[in-house]
Amino acid sequence: MSSQAETSALYLRVDGLAPVFAVLHTPAAGGRRDTAVLICPPFGWDDVCSYRSRRDWAGQLAAAGHAALRIDLPGTGDSGGGPEDPGLLDAWTEAVSAAALWLSGAAGTRRVAAIGIGLGGLLACRALAQGAQIDDLVLWAVPSRGAAFVRELRAFGKMEASRYRPPTPALERPAPADGATSAGGFLLSAETTGELEQLDLLELTIPERRGRRVLMLERDGIGVDERLADHLRESADDLSVSPGAGYSAMMAEPQEARPPSDVFAHVESWLGGAGSGSEAHERTGPRERPAQPLIEARGSAEMTVAGTRIRETPIVVEQPFGLMSGVLAEPLERPAGRLGAIFLNAGAIRRIGPNRMWVEISRRWAARGVTSLRVDLEGLGDSDGNAERFSDVAELYVPEFFDQARGAIDHLQARCGAQEFVLVGLCSGAFWSFHGALRDERVVAAFMVNPRTLFWDATQETLRYLRRGLLLPSSWRLIARGHVRPARIGAVLRRAPGAALTRVRSRRAGLRRDDALIGALNELSAAGTRLLFVFSEGEPLHEELARRGPLRRPERWPNVRLELIPGPDHTLRPRYSRRHAEQALDAALGELVSTSGEHPPS
Amino acid sequence: MIDQIRQIIRRHARLPLDPSELLVDGDLYEAGMSSHASIDVMLALEDDFDIEFPDRMLTRDVFASIATIAAAVKELQVEAAA
Numbered sequence: 001m002s003s004q005a006e007t008s009a010l011y012l013r014v015d016g017l018a019p020v021f022a023v024l025h026t027p028a029a030g031g032r033r034d035t036a037v038l039i040c041p042p043f044g045w046d047d048v049c050s051y052r053s054r055r056d057w058a059g060q061l062a063a064a065g066h067a068a069l070r071i072d073l074p075g076t077g078d079s080g081g082g083p084e085d086p087g088l089l090d091a092w093t094e095a096v097s098a099a100a101l102w103l104s105g106a107a108g109t110r111r112v113a114a115i116g117i118g119l120g121g122l123l124a125c126r127a128l129a130q131g132a133q134i135d136d137l138v139l140w141a142v143p144s145r146g147a148a149f150v151r152e153l154r155a156f157g158k159m160e161a162s163r164y165r166p167p168t169p170a171l172e173r174p175a176p177a178d179g180a181t182s183a184g185g186f187l188l189s190a191e192t193t194g195e196l197e198q199l200d201l202l203e204l205t206i207p208e209r210r211g212r213r214v215l216m217l218e219r220d221g222i223g224v225d226e227r228l229a230d231h232l233r234e235s236a237d238d239l240s241v242s243p244g245a246g247y248s249a250m251m252a253e254p255q256e257a258r259p260p261s262d263v264f265a266h267v268e269s270w271l272g273g274a275g276s277g278s279e280a281h282e283r284t285g286p287r288e289r290p291a292q293p294l295i296e297a298r299g300s301a302e303m304t305v306a307g308t309r310i311r312e313t314p315i316v317v318e319q320p321f322g323l324m325s326g327v328l329a330e331p332l333e334r335p336a337g338r339l340g341a342i343f344l345n346a347g348a349i350r351r352i353g354p355n356r357m358w359v360e361i362s363r364r365w366a367a368r369g370v371t372s373l374r375v376d377l378e379g380l381g382d383s384d385g386n387a388e389r390f391s392d393v394a395e396l397y398v399p400e401f402f403d404q405a406r407g408a409i410d411h412l413q414a415r416c417g418a419q420e421f422v423l424v425g426l427c428s429g430a431f432w433s434f435h436g437a438l439r440d441e442r443v444v445a446a447f448m449v450n451p452r453t454l455f456w457d458a459t460q461e462t463l464r465y466l467r468r469g470l471l472l473p474s475s476w477r478l479i480a481r482g483h484v485r486p487a488r489i490g491a492v493l494r495r496a497p498g499a500a501l502t503r504v505r506s507r508r509a510g511l512r513r514d515d516a517l518i519g520a521l522n523e524l525s526a527a528g529t530r531l532l533f534v535f536s537e538g539e540p541l542h543e544e545l546a547r548r549g550p551l552r553r554p555e556r557w558p559n560v561r562l563e564l565i566p567g568p569d570h571t572l573r574p575r576y577s578r579r580h581a582e583q584a585l586d587a588a589l590g591e592l593v594s595t596s597g598e599h600p601p602s
Numbered sequence: 603m604i605d606q607i608r609q610i611i612r613r614h615a616r617l618p619l620d621p622s623e624l625l626v627d628g629d630l631y632e633a634g635m636s637s638h639a640s641i642d643v644m645l646a647l648e649d650d651f652d653i654e655f656p657d658r659m660l661t662r663d664v665f666a667s668i669a670t671i672a673a674a675v676k677e678l679q680v681e682a683a684a
Contacts, residue, residue, distance in 0.1 A: 045638060152641055155660040159637035162662045184638065220613050220642070222649045248614050248642055256616075 005062035009314030009325070009382065011079075011301035012071070014098045015294060017091055018080030019301035019312075021072040021327075022099060023055075023382065024106065025062035033065035035136070035271055036107040038100050040120030041073065042141075044153070045184025046251055050117065051350050052380075052387045053250045053259040057115070064268050067107030071099050073123075077352055078312070078327050078359060078374075080303045083187040089126075089195040096123045097132035102295045104133055111135040113271060116142055119149060122199065125232075129204035137232070138267055140217040140244055144228035146199030150181060150188070157183035160573065185355030185573035202227055206235040213237060215270050217244030217263060242266055255348035255390040308333050308367035315373070317411045322384025324404055326351060326375035329366035330416065339444075339596060340418030341365055341372040341589070342408050344429035346449075346571065348390045350381030354426050354449075354571040355578055361424075365589060371416045375408045377401050377432075396428035397456040405432050406440055413442070420444045422530075422592060424585065427452055427570065437529050438520055445530040445592050447585055450539050450570050454520075455513045517550050525557045532561045532588040534581050537568040561588065603675065607668050610650060611635075614642035626668040640665045647671065653678040 005027050012020040027033070039054050041047045058068035074091040075081035085091070100112045113136035116124035121142030128134050143149055160183060179190035188196070214236045216224040224241050233239045246260025300313035309332040316323040330336060343358040345351065351374035352359045362372035378400065379385030389395040405423065412418050422445040423433035430448035437446035524531060533551070535542035542564070545551035554562045563584040567577030604626060611621040615630060616639045624633060635643070643665060648654055653675060655664070664674045 049638075152645070155644060155655075156637060156641045158660050159640050159662050159665070163631075163637060219645070222642075222646050248616060248639070251638065251642070252616055253636070 005059060007059070007062075007382075009327075010297045010299060011312075012095070012098055012102055013296040013298055013301070014094060017094055017098070018074040018085070019298075019303065020074060020080075020095045020099065021078035021301075021314075022297075023058070023070045024103075025058040025068040025070075026107070027062045027065045027067060031065045032067070033272070034109050035111040035113050036067040036069070036103045036109040037061050037271070038096070038103055038112060038114045038124075038134070039068065039070045040096055040114055040116040040124045041071065041077075042118030042120055043073075043076070043149075043188070044186030045156075046118055047072075047076065048184075048349055048352075049251045049254055049257050052254070053257060054117075055382060056259040057264055060264050061268065061271075064272075066268075066271060067103065067109060069099055069103045071095060073120075076356070078314075080301060080312075082360065083192075084189045086191060088189070088192045089199070092119075092123050093126045093130060096120075096127040097130065098295045100127070100132050100134050102297060106297065113138060115267070116140070118142065122146055122149060122196075122201065125201045125206070125228075126199065126204065129201075129206050131207065135209060135212060136271075137212075137214045137236075138217065138270070139214070139224075139228075140263075141219045141222075141247060142216070142225065142228065144201045144225045144231065146196035148225075150193055150196050153181050153183045153188065157181060160184070182575060185571065185578070187575070202231050206232065208235045211237055213270075213273070214239040215267065216241045217247075218242070219244055219247045240270075242270075253348075254350075255393070255396070258388065302332065303363065305363045305367040310363055310366040312363075315411065315415075317407050319378070319384075319404060319407055321378045321400070324376065324378065324384075324407060325382035326373050326408065326411075327362075328412075328415070329362045329372045329374070331366050331369045331371065333367075334369045336371045336416050336418065337369050337593075337596075338417075338419045339370050339422065339593065340409075340412045340416060340420070341370050341422045341424060342405065342412065343372065343374045344405060344423060344425035344432050345375075345377055345380045346426035346429050347396060348380055348387070349571075351376045355573060357572070357578060357582065358424070361582060361585060364586070368589070368593065370422075370589065370593065371412065371418055373408055373412050375405075377404045394456070394458055397431060397453075401428075401432055402435055402439065405436050409436070409440060409442055420596070422447060422589065424449075426450055426572075431456070434520075434531075437524055437531065441527070443529065445532070445588070447532040447534070447588055449534040449572070449581055449585075450536055450541075451533070452539075452541055452570075453513075454541070455516050457513065514545075514548050514550050517545070521550070521557045521560060525559045528559060530559050530561075530588070530592060531557075532563065532584065534563045534565060534584050536565055536570060536572065536577055539570070603672055604668060606650060607647070607671050607675070610643060610646045611668070614646050615639050621668075624668065626672070627670075628668070629666055630668075631662065631666060635665075637662070643671075647675060651675050651679070653682065 005025055007025050009023045012022055054070055058070050061068040072079040074095055075083050075085050075088055104112045112134050114124040114134045115138040117140045121139040179193055181188040181193045214232045216229055245262050249258040250260050300311050302311050311330050311332050313328045315326050315328050346354045358374050362374055365372045376383040379387045409421050421443050423436045424447045425433040426449040430451035433446040433448050434454050437443045554560045565577055565580035567574045572578045572581050608621045615635045618634045659674055
């Protein structure tokens with residue numbers, strides 16, 4: 001990304017819509033292009049996986065002179081609202097229309113191109129049919145019918161559900177019978193599912209606009225929807241289809257996802273093609289501007305949570321690596337107290353947390369008077385830094401992350417006056433919550449969901465694979481069951497002596513970690529620091545601690561609470577797991593707040 | 603058909619190993635294919651073989667191995683030809 005391009009997070013306010021979180025990438029003054037680009041996101045887990053790629057994409061577009069705007073749809077990401085809000089399909093469509101119109105004005109361009117990925121493409125087309133000021137379209141993995149999108153999501157949910165069977169029939173199943181769709185930890189309500197299933201882009205009339213260009217991208221060899229291509233061709237001067245390599249890599253798990261650089265380059269070149277430059281303005285002429293809703297861009301947004309008003313504000317904190325981003329949730333109807341909460345990244349998932357849990361919890365806590373900050377550490381979410389290093393999980397445990405978490409505490413203290421802090425995290429975020437409590441006396445509580453380790457040791461994961469009968473996740477079990485060819489077996493066997501040695505070393509390291517943990521728990525107990533451990537079923541750290549001893553008798557430490565929740569998923573994707581985890585976190589906060597005597601729990 | 607399915611798995615299953623190392627009845631999920639990636643595999647199969655998996659086939663069992671996928675594709679092709 002060009003260092004001259006500027007990035008600013010904001011909220012678009014449109015009457016009748018929840019605040020729309022957006023990030024504007026403004027190109028440097030020289031060499032600005034006359035087409036601004038709106039990036040319309042995919043849904044759910046696709047949104048989570050591709051977030052960093054979309055950030056890179058917008059950055060590269062800005063470096064090439066295109067103002068670029070990324071949005072979170074209402075009820076998703078950092079935008080206001082929730083997945084069960086009524087009228088979401090219309091709200092999403094209006095958000096896309098409003099964002100396109102606002103972008104055109106803010107960037108001062110004559111043309112707006114919308115890049116729509118998955119659901120984002122469906123919405124861009126629907127918005128266009130309703131008169132949105134979108135000139136050109138780039139569609140990636142976009143079907144002509146909403147039913148195809150829902151089918152894909154439902155299939156994902158079904159595949160997942162068969163893996164995560166509810167522990168008891170009484171618990172909610174991932175695919176509720178009421179017509180809602182649940183997949184990847186994200187919910188599409190029955191109403192929204194139904195509306196999307198009725199959406200057929202072929203039945204919509206796309207207004208003709210001179211000079212309109214459409215680029216449809218394949219999906220790593222999966223062809224584009226030909227019916228949609230034919231339909232769009234009727235209203236476009238030019239429609240082309242390109243390979244779209246890299247979709248699958250962009251949608252890999254967040255720590256392994258890779259930006260599709262070939263597509264970035266191709267789209268950039270396509271945007272610079274005929275019909276999108278100043279020449280096109282002469283052909284297009286002045287744009288007709290129908291009556292438009294009032295759209296305001298603001299640096300913060302007020303929201304109502306359980307009948308209580310709060311305010312959210314995107315923040316940046318200067319760090320040695322660049323800018324660290326976050327979103328602050330503050331109480332409006334009561335004074336902020338001494339206690340602040342900081343939510344750390346769950347592995348490589350951006351600040352919204354697993355399944356957007358951090359958004360919903362931080363807003364709830366803000367309504368209870370606890371100022372809360374959702375933060376992105378280096379290389380994650382919207383913060384500067386290299387994201388590709390996280391394919392090595394050790395990079396999530398580098399000591400700089402502690403300094404960055406402390407930087408977030410400093411910021412919250414200086415800005416809101418909070419004096420005491422609770423750190424909340426899942427996986428590596430839980431690890432940093434624990435170390436924050438150990439090393440910063442301002443931290444009075446650490447709420448840790450599914451930490452995989454409390455003292456980082458690269459051999460620990462190897463030992464776990466060995467204990468499960470694996471050297472690599474794909475190796476031993478496959479061999480044992482005769483699933484791989486002989487060449488693969490030879491490759492694995494050659495590693496066996498080293499693996500055995502690793503196992504011995506790891507056992508010793510495990511005992512050292514237990515000693516360190518007991519010492520740390522003693523220390524934190526003496527300091528009165530509260531610790532909440534929340535574990536899903538089958539979490540390896542819980543099994544190890546229970547087997548070896550430290551958490552066998554948690555009553556030794558009155559400051560420690562251990563909650564075991566149903567469901568075997570590390571990131572709490574089954575909704576019943578999530579519900580139990582949220583109850584545990586809310587209850588722990590309630591105890592903390594009531595003990596401090598500042599804010600009675602509401 | 604098996605080679606064609608292997609190519610699809612190579613492009614879409616996001617496996618940490620080369621699919622040519624897998625036997626036809628090797629478990630793709632054990633090999634590292636996620637539920638999320640299996641949807642890309644499903645869509646690629648539909649595109650390549652000009653079929654559509656009905657709801658009853660949208661299960662992990664159907665996409666568990668090259669062999670189970672091949673069986674499902676054949677079944678759908680026979681149904682379409684009938």
